[in-house]
Each structure stands twice: as C-alpha cells, then as structure tokens.
Amino acid sequence: MTMAASRSFNVLPGFGLAMGYTLVYLSIIVLIPLSAVFIYTMDLTFAEFWQVVTTPRVVASYKLSFGASLLAAAINAVFGLMLAWVLVRYSFPGKRLVDALVDLPFALPTAVAGIALTALYAKNGWLGQYIEGVFGIKVAFAPLGVLVALVFIGLPFVVRTVQPILEDMETELEEAAASLGARRWQTFRYVVLPIILPALLTGFALAFARAVGEYGSVIFIAGNIPMVSEITPLMIITKLEQYDYTGATAIAVVMLVVSFILLLIINGLQAWAGKRTGRNR
Amino acid sequence: MSAPRLFRPRQLALGLLFGLSLAAIAHGESNLLNVSYDVSRELYQEINPAFESDWKARGNPKVKVNQSHAGSSKQAQAVAAGLEGDVITMNQSPDIDFLADRGLVAGDWRDRFPHQATPYTTTSVFLVRKGNPKNIRDWDDLARDGIQVIVPNPKTSGNGRYSYLAAWGYALESSGSETAAREFVTRLLANVPVLDGGGRGATTTFTQRDVGDVLVTFENEAILIGKELGADKFDVVYPSLSIDASAPVAVVEKVVAKRGTGALAKAYLDFLYSAEGQDIIARHFFRPRDEAVLARYAGQFPTIRTFQVEETLGSWADVNKKHFADDGIYDQIVTGQ
Numbered sequence: 001m002t003m004a005a006s007r008s009f010n011v012l013p014g015f016g017l018a019m020g021y022t023l024v025y026l027s028i029i030v031l032i033p034l035s036a037v038f039i040y041t042m043d044l045t046f047a048e049f050w051q052v053v054t055t056p057r058v059v060a061s062y063k064l065s066f067g068a069s070l071l072a073a074a075i076n077a078v079f080g081l082m083l084a085w086v087l088v089r090y091s092f093p094g095k096r097l098v099d100a101l102v103d104l105p106f107a108l109p110t111a112v113a114g115i116a117l118t119a120l121y122a123k124n125g126w127l128g129q130y131i132e133g134v135f136g137i138k139v140a141f142a143p144l145g146v147l148v149a150l151v152f153i154g155l156p157f158v159v160r161t162v163q164p165i166l167e168d169m170e171t172e173l174e175e176a177a178a179s180l181g182a183r184r185w186q187t188f189r190y191v192v193l194p195i196i197l198p199a200l201l202t203g204f205a206l207a208f209a210r211a212v213g214e215y216g217s218v219i220f221i222a223g224n225i226p227m228v229s230e231i232t233p234l235m236i237i238t239k240l241e242q243y244d245y246t247g248a249t250a251i252a253v254v255m256l257v258v259s260f261i262l263l264l265i266i267n268g269l270q271a272w273a274g275k276r277t278g279r280n281r
Numbered sequence: 282m283s284a285p286r287l288f289r290p291r292q293l294a295l296g297l298l299f300g301l302s303l304a305a306i307a308h309g310e311s312n313l314l315n316v317s318y319d320v321s322r323e324l325y326q327e328i329n330p331a332f333e334s335d336w337k338a339r340g341n342p343k344v345k346v347n348q349s350h351a352g353s354s355k356q357a358q359a360v361a362a363g364l365e366g367d368v369i370t371m372n373q374s375p376d377i378d379f380l381a382d383r384g385l386v387a388g389d390w391r392d393r394f395p396h397q398a399t400p401y402t403t404t405s406v407f408l409v410r411k412g413n414p415k416n417i418r419d420w421d422d423l424a425r426d427g428i429q430v431i432v433p434n435p436k437t438s439g440n441g442r443y444s445y446l447a448a449w450g451y452a453l454e455s456s457g458s459e460t461a462a463r464e465f466v467t468r469l470l471a472n473v474p475v476l477d478g479g480g481r482g483a484t485t486t487f488t489q490r491d492v493g494d495v496l497v498t499f500e501n502e503a504i505l506i507g508k509e510l511g512a513d514k515f516d517v518v519y520p521s522l523s524i525d526a527s528a529p530v531a532v533v534e535k536v537v538a539k540r541g542t543g544a545l546a547k548a549y550l551d552f553l554y555s556a557e558g559q560d561i562i563a564r565h566f567f568r569p570r571d572e573a574v575l576a577r578y579a580g581q582f583p584t585i586r587t588f589q590v591e592e593t594l595g596s597w598a599d600v601n602k603k604h605f606a607d608d609g610i611y612d613q614i615v616t617g618q
Binding site for chain 1: 352354355358379434436437473474475476477478482486489490491492601605606607608612615616617
C-alpha cells in the first residue's frame with residue numbers, strides 16, 4: 001500500500017535503483033575508508049588508545065585545531081554574510097570580479113595559500129612589518145597565523161550557501177516590516193535572519209569542517225611549536241613519519257568523532273531553525 | 282627516409298614521457314627507479330644521465346633511470362606499500378632498516394657496498410647572517426639567551442634529527458653527563474621559534490622570512506644557500522664538533538628479483554662510488570668518500586670533527602626509541618615534563 005502510494009507520488013521512477021546506487025557509492029567513497037580508520041585503531045587496547053590520544057601535546061593540538069576552526073567559521077559567518085549581502089543587494093562596478101574572487105580560496109592549492117599568507121604576515125612581509133613592527137602582534141609563526149589561514153580557506157563556504165537564499169528572498173518582506181513600523185535592527189533580527197539562518201548554519205558547518213581537516217596552508221604559517229602552535233593533522237603526520245600507523249589513526253578517530261558530533265549539533269540547530277520558520281530543509 | 286628517423290634514439294628521448302616509460306617497460310631490463318629523499322633531487326638529476334651513458338659505453342643496452350622524491354620516511358613507506366623502486370637512496374639508515382625488517386631489503390644491506398653502504402656524507406653546520414652579528418661560534422652560543430635558532434622538526438625530518446643529535450652529542454662530550462646534555466638541549470630548543478616540517482622549509486623561514494639568528498642544517502644545504510642566494514647575505518659557521526650524517530643506499534631485493542634488474546641496480550649504486558659519481562657528488566656539496574676527489578674539493582669542505590651516531594649514542598633503533606618516540610626525551614623536553 002505504501003509502496004503504491006509512494007510510487008504514485010514520484011514523478012521519476014527508480015527509487016530502488018537510485019537508493020541502491022547511493023548506498024553502494026557512499027560505502028565505497030566514504031564508509032569503507034572511514035571504517036578502515038576504526039579497524040586500524042583496533043590494534044590498540046582501550047588503555048593504549050586513551051594514552052595516545054590524551055598526551056598533553058596532542059590535547060594542546062585539539063584545543064588549537066577545534067578552537068581556531070570554530071572561531072574561523074564564526075568570523076566567516078559574520079563577514080561571509082556581509083559579503084553575500086553586498087553581492088546580492090547592491091550593484092557596483094567590478095561586482096562580477098568580486099564574485100569570482102570569493103571562490104579563489106577553493107581553487108588555490110592550499111600550500112600556495114600557506115606560503116603566500118606566510119610571506120605576507122612574516123615580520124618582513126607587506127602586512128607583517130606593520131602588524132608586528134608597529135603593533136607588536138605576531139601573526140605568522142603563532143596561533144593567530146593558524147586562524148588567518150583558516151579564515152582564508154573557509155570564506156567561500158558561507159558566501160556560497162547564503163547567497164542563493166538572499167537572492168530568492170523578496171525585498172517586499174522587508175518593506176512590509178518597515179511599513180509596519182519595524183526598525184532596521186528589528187527587520188534584520190525578525191525577518192531576514194530567520195530566513196537565512198539555516199543556510200548560514202550550513203555555511204558555518206562547512207567552513208568549520210574544512211578548517212578542522214586543513215593541513216597544507218596552516219603548516220607553513222603556524223610555526224609548529226609543540227604545545228603552542230601544532231594542529232592535530234600535524235600530530236597525525238608526525239606519527240605517520242615515525243611509522244606509528246595505529247597512533248596516527250587513533251588521533252584521526254578522535255578528530256572524526258569530535259567533528260561528527262559537532263556537525264550533528266550544527267545540523268540539529270539547522271533543523272530547529274528551519275522548523276521555527278516553517279521551512280524544512 | 283623519414284620513417285627510420287623516428288626510431289633514432291634522440292627522437293625517442295624527445296618523445297612523450299608516457300611513450301618513453303611504456304617503451305622502457307616493454308624492453309624489460311631497461312629502466313630503473315631510484316626512490317630518494319627530498320633534497321637529493323638536483324644531485325640525482327646529474328647522476329642519472331652520467332650513469333646512463335656510462336652503462337651504455339660499457340656495451341649494455343640503453344637504460345633510463347627515473348627518480349622519485351619526498352620525505353625520507355615517507356618514501357620508505359611508499360616502497361613498503363608497493364612502490365616498485367629498484368634502489369633506495371635515503372638520508373638516514375632507519376628508513377632502510379624499516380624496509381629490511383619487512384624483507385624488501387637484505388638484512389646485511391650495510392655490508393653490500395663500501396663505507397657501510399654510504400657513498401657520501403654530510404654534517405650539521407650553522408648558517409648565520411652576514412658578518413655573524415650575534416657572534417655565533419659553537420653549540421654553546423645556540424643555547425644563549427636572546428638567540429633564535431631555526432631547525433627543522435626532529436619528529437618529521439631527518440635533517441632535524443641530525444641537528445638535535447649533534448647538539449646532544451656535543452653537550453654529552455663537553456659535560457660528560459646525560460643530565461647536563463638534556464639540560465643543554467632543553468635550553469637550545471627553548472630558543473627555537475619555528476619548527477618547519479623539513480630542511481627546505483627551515484631554509485625558507487630563515488632566508489626568506491628573515492626569522493632567526495642561526496639556521497642549523499646540513500652542510501650541503503648551507504653551502505647551496507650561499508651559492509643560490511648570494512654569498513653576501515650569509516656565512517657558514519663550523520662548530521667544534523658535529524655529527525656524521527651519512528646517506529645510505531640499498532638495492533630493493535624483492536623488486537629487482539621480480540623485475541630482473543638486479544645487475545643494473547647494483548651497477549647504479551656502484552657508479553655512485555666511481556670517480557665520476559664521486560665528483561658529481563662533491564659538486565653538489567656532499568662530502569665524497571673518494572680521497573682523491575675529496576682532496577680536489579678540499580677548499581669547499583673545511584676540516585670538522587664529527588662523531589658517528591652508532592659509536593657515540595648507540596644503535597639507531599635505540600636512539601630513535603630513546604629520543605624521538607612518543608614520550609621520548611624530545612617530547613618530554615618540548616612539553617616541559
């Protein structure tokens with residue numbers, strides 16, 4: 001009965017086939033490699049596993065990796081939203097160029113980004129000579145450098161997720177709010193934000209996920225001092241260099257689990273935000 | 282007239298790389314893969330054509346030597362995972378021991394070629410800014426307050442490992458106690474503001490980013506920096522004692538047995554010890570084993586007292602376990618335990 005019902009509602013046939021392919025594809029591309037990570041870790045007893053993933057140096061790297069990634073995603077959420085707003089709502093000369101520039105961090109090899117940012121922010125670089133020379137703030141070879149690199153690579157995610165929603169949004173809604181006496185902040189807070197919030201959260205989640213796994217660009221600018229500016233992916237690479245495969249996968253498992261939990265929370269928030277505005281995304 | 286021309290060796294050499302390697306594979310024993318470490322690229326780019334013509338001049342069929350480069354340990358892992366390298370040329374012996382343990386390389390690989398299977402050696406030296414403004418003369422100066430030292434990460438780089446062990450060996454000799462050596466290395470590492478993943482990264486940080494007062498790196502890299510970036514910018518300083526960093530080579534027995542390239546692989550490594558090979562090595566600022574060649578290049582290699590890891594600090598396996606394994610001395614120092 002249900003089959004018949006679902007069949008009659010589907011415009012395109014082939015649910016069984018499509019679902020089968022989806023599962024097989026997802027298994028080969030995502031699930032099997034991920035389960036290999038877990039299986040490798042099984043070589044360790046739980047006590048050994050716990051010992052590997054809680055050494056002070058590794059714990060310090062979690063704090064930096066997850067902390068800087070969350071902060072970078074938050075910064076990108078604010079400024080990415082602003083950028084998307086400007087690109088959708090205003091027209092100005094060179095708009096297409098700016099629009100194209102947003103995607104560059106996607107296209108650039110991360111090592112190139114890392115080297116460019118390091119050259120820029122080092123104490124003899126264009127920006128670094130002022131920031132470090134005049135204000136005494138060390139960017140390159142310090143944790144702040146990690147944040148700069150993560151903000152750079154995460155920018156396109158927020159802009160590209162929020163942009164289409166803003167384009168679809170009718171300005172009449174804002175006009176109606178204004179005509180009903182809402183102030184600008186109220187219009188933004190109660191009319192605009194609820195509509196774009198799910199997309200903004202998606203962009204935030206994507207930027208965060210990308211930042212947590214980032215290695216190439218960060219490694220050049222971080223300075224990689226133990227306990228201070230080592231990111232978790234570097235800890236994994238370090239273990240691999242020492243032929244310690246199980247240790248490396250143990251840390252990878254921690255990263256995976258923490259990232260997965262954080263993404264689940266963000267997805268939950270998104271569903272909640274969607275429900276509140278009557279949109280199911 | 283034009284058809285036979287296509288088959289002239291020179292035309293072939295100009296052909297696409299794909300075609301070339303396909304042709305090479307088709308002829309069986311006519312190509313060789315040298316799996317090597319990161320900064321030996323320039324050296325083997327010169328060694329390979331020299332060997333190819335030498336091999337041919339001795340009446341053998343034409344060969345083509347290909348090379349693959351990445352971090353030393355990464356390369357050893359790649360070979361263990363199935364990269365079909367006929368020979369491996371590394372910068373530290375643990376990477377070859379790793380393959381010997383897995384049965385890919387003969388257990389007695391050290392005895393198969395002269396000088397413990399190391400055709401050349403180098404050592405850890407200092408590179409300072411021109412005129413040596415901070416007056417850095419020896420290891421003690423690196424542990425002084427207010428000095429910034431750039432070294433590659435000992436956890437990920439052979440170069441960094443040698444630098445660390447050189448400092449340790451120096452302190453051990455001058456103080457005679459492990460406690461004092463540890464205290465000295467702790468002070469030195471506290472002066473390190475950046476740890477790059479490999480030797481080249483550290484070079485960039487020191488020379489391009491202008492960070493640090495002294496770079497500890499291999500002698501060949503230090504001389505190369507002077508040559509590439511101008512002798513007016515940096516000076517090389519030789520400490521009173523340093524480490525012998527010999528570069529080991531080995532035939533990957535399992536691969537050559539399968540591909541039938543045993544004789545060729547051996548001839549290739551033997552060529553590294555030949556007068557011609559040694560001369561090329563010296564031109565790339567590595568210290569050759571051949572006395573005559575070394576004498577010819579004496580001007581570029583000042584005398585320096587060095588110690589061997591195996592003789593002074595124990596076997597590589599023990600040294601790695603004691604210093605660089607997780608929670609080893611290096612980890613304890615940097616995490617302040």
